[in-house]
Amino acid sequence: MPRIQLAELTAFAAVAEHRSFTRAAQGVGVATPTISQTIRSLEERLGVRLFNRTTRSVALTEAGERLLVEVQPILIGVERALESVNAFRDTPAGALRLAVTRPFATMLIAPLVQPFLAEYPAIRLEIAAMDAYRDIVRERFDAGIGVGERVERDMTALRITDEFKMLAVAASTYLEGRCPPETPKDLHAPTACGCGGTGPSSPGPLRRAISRPRSRWRAIWW
């Protein structure tokens, strides 16, 4: 059997995960030519192609897929084994990978980053801001942070904030020429003039609305 080093398999798994030599190199912390060379040399010694490369993409071959399936649990096992030693150290060290959903959770986590790293300088914090919930186990994150409690099996949830209210707000100046809505539906109505009656009892708002044609509610939301 050709002698294969753990670092080569790590490089292989990184390229497979990122589907890019450049991004894999960044992830592993080496130069891009180095990682290309590593993969080429690995392929030569195994005698099979692991990736199909085009100028635009990198995809696993069937042999590559097979190798990834076999090798990934081993790499995770090695990582866990090294982590277990971590417990004996005085100061926790190593990577902490967090999947944080936008926009609430990222905003909430931002102020914690500096004080946390000041307290634990040996921890390397990696935060991936995402727009939707992702499978943190499959993507090998240590934890996810988001709105709502995940009640999936084998998951532990820790509350970070109390529940909070969401409010529909506008600038006070924006209300000129528009009537305060009574239900959420009113915000989608094409116009906001009238104020419960367009008769002579409410000429003021009506006239203002006519003089300001832009009386449709514009939703910015988030």
Next chain:
Amino acid sequence: MVNDLELVVSAVLDGVGVGYLPEPLVTSHIAAGRMVNLLPDWPRFYSGIFLYHPSRRQTPAPLRAFLGFVERWRSSRPLAFPQPPRRRQA
């Protein structure tokens, strides 16, 4: 449509339109009269922010440190959204 909260806050303040925002981010603006809560009778509650992680026999040390840090952080302030200064109650 915008999905960055701070951008929404400033767009609302600039009079661009209606924003849908977490209460802690707008209380000071409402108190100062710069913003209006359009639907005070229709509040919607979000259950809060949670951290979730795989239950393992052995939690990795960096995650254990982070969990402890978050607990301590949370006990020192009730809601971790960047809070605008609160209006003093008379």
